[in-house]
Amino acid sequence: MKNIKVLGSGCANCRNTIRLIEEVAAANGAQIMLEKVEDLQQIMTYGIMATPGVVVDGTVVHAGGMPARSKVESWF
Amino acid sequence: MSSTPPSTPSFQPSSPRLGRWAATILVAAAAWVAAYTHLTDFADVFVGLLGLARGTHAAEAVHFFIYDTPKVLLLLVAVVFIMGVVHTFFTPERTRSLLAGHAAIFNYLLAALLGAVTPFCSCSAVPLFIGFLSAGVPLGITLTFLIAAPMIDQIAVVMLAAMFGWKIAALYFAFGIVVAMLAGLILTRMKLERHLEDWVLNIQRGAAATNISQTRPSWPDRFDAAWASVKEIVGRVWPYVMVGIAIGAGIHGYVPAEFMAQIMGKEAWWAVPASVGIGVPMYTNTAGVIPIVEALYGKGAAMGTLLAFMMSVVALSLPEMIILRKALKLKLIAIYVSIVATGIILVGYIFNLIL
Numbered sequence: 001m002k003n004i005k006v007l008g009s010g011c012a013n014c015r016n017t018i019r020l021i022e023e024v025a026a027a028n029g030a031q032i033m034l035e036k037v038e039d040l041q042q043i044m045t046y047g048i049m050a051t052p053g054v055v056v057d058g059t060v061v062h063a064g065g066m067p068a069r070s071k072v073e074s075w076f
Numbered sequence: 077m078s079s080t081p082p083s084t085p086s087f088q089p090s091s092p093r094l095g096r097w098a099a100t101i102l103v104a105a106a107a108w109v110a111a112y113t114h115l116t117d118f119a120d121v122f123v124g125l126l127g128l129a130r131g132t133h134a135a136e137a138v139h140f141f142i143y144d145t146p147k148v149l150l151l152l153v154a155v156v157f158i159m160g161v162v163h164t165f166f167t168p169e170r171t172r173s174l175l176a177g178h179a180a181i182f183n184y185l186l187a188a189l190l191g192a193v194t195p196f197c198s199c200s201a202v203p204l205f206i207g208f209l210s211a212g213v214p215l216g217i218t219l220t221f222l223i224a225a226p227m228i229d230q231i232a233v234v235m236l237a238a239m240f241g242w243k244i245a246a247l248y249f250a251f252g253i254v255v256a257m258l259a260g261l262i263l264t265r266m267k268l269e270r271h272l273e274d275w276v277l278n279i280q281r282g283a284a285a286t287n288i289s290q291t292r293p294s295w296p297d298r299f300d301a302a303w304a305s306v307k308e309i310v311g312r313v314w315p316y317v318m319v320g321i322a323i324g325a326g327i328h329g330y331v332p333a334e335f336m337a338q339i340m341g342k343e344a345w346w347a348v349p350a351s352v353g354i355g356v357p358m359y360t361n362t363a364g365v366i367p368i369v370e371a372l373y374g375k376g377a378a379m380g381t382l383l384a385f386m387m388s389v390v391a392l393s394l395p396e397m398i399i400l401r402k403a404l405k406l407k408l409i410a411i412y413v414s415i416v417a418t419g420i421i422l423v424g425y426i427f428n429l430i431l
Binding site for chain 1: 168204
């Protein structure tokens with residue numbers, strides 16, 4: 001079970017990122033716990049400079065723009 | 077799409093993705109040039125097919141719309157794609173490390189130039205702002221960067237060049253840089269750190285920013301990213317563009333010639349601040365404003381007044397202010413807006429004076 005957090009203040013790219021992660025996880029049959037972090041103060045504690053950011057099991061793996069599908073697949 | 081890579085020696089045959097991209101770009105560029113050079117013919121034929129007599133209000137409005145829609149969309153796709161490739165060379169992390177630590181005048185120039193080429197959307201303004209400050213980029217330089225980013229819009233530069241010539245585009249670019257630099261310098265003098273929200277100051281003291289390990293993207297990766305931004309940006313922007321062109325078409329067809337000369341001409345001194353006043357609360361994007369600017373210019377409006385209008389629409393937007401409000405106290409936002417608005421008004425007057 002992977003814990004995945006998507007950091008972003010609710011812009012279109014953040015929502016698309018969440019959808020993409022759900023899609024790829026379902027396609028790979030991976031069990032995930034997806035969490036949306038929308039609070040800016042909390043987002044900033046991860047030290048990212050561009051949203052959306054993605055945190056997998058506590059490590060920041062992506063920041064800024066939609067991640068490529070291949071990149072998302074590499075997380076599972 | 078056929079995928080035979082061209083046998084040019086500069087491309088490695090071992091990379092079929094690169095070959096595919098090279099072939100696609102060549103074909104797309106040829107089609108682009110062919111379409112772009114036949115815009116007038118296309119509009120002429122279309123208006124003829126509708127049976128409209130040239131010179132009537134309706135025919136001129138339709139002609140403007142049919143001519144401008146493919147033109148603006150073609151320019152938009154080309155600029156967004158090319159800038160999408162350029163953007164892959166400038167990540168926010170890289171820009172930050174270039175700007176950290178120094179407050180020399182050169183760094184204000186650098187911040188303004190980087191603001192023009194570093195990609196970020198307005199929803200990232202706060203993380204970027206704090207990320208810069210926490211790495212030791214001075215507040216004035218950070219603000220210069222944040223002002224330059226929306227004001228020196230690459231789409232605006234290219235569209236101005238296409239509609240009015242490269243001189244006006246170059247002046248727009250140069251003035252955008254100067255306004256951003258001056259605004260940052262003035263804001264630094266005012267010692268505004270106390271107007272940051274408290275939680276921002278706390279992060280500033282504490283955090284060492286995370287650095288995600290970033291591998292250098294390959295050329296096909298860069299093209300993939302550029303194409304993704306074309307789909308994202310053009311998909312979001314096109315309704316604004318259509319509305320802008322429709323308004324422009326209405327102005328072009330139905331507003332009497334030279335009508336705008338009285339309201340927005342050089343002699344009307346109050347036109348520049350009035351245009352900025354109207355522009356600030358408007359929220360659209362450059363590609364949507366340019367057709368309106370083009371039509372108004374055709375009716376005798378002065379270039380400086382129009383540029384001031386365009387810059388205020390693009391650079392100062394209410395949604396961005398609301399996002400920035402989370403990190404800046406109201407007073408700092410008010411100072412920021414008034415300095416930028418003053419700069420834009422000055423640019424408008426200077427343009428009207430020299431053109």
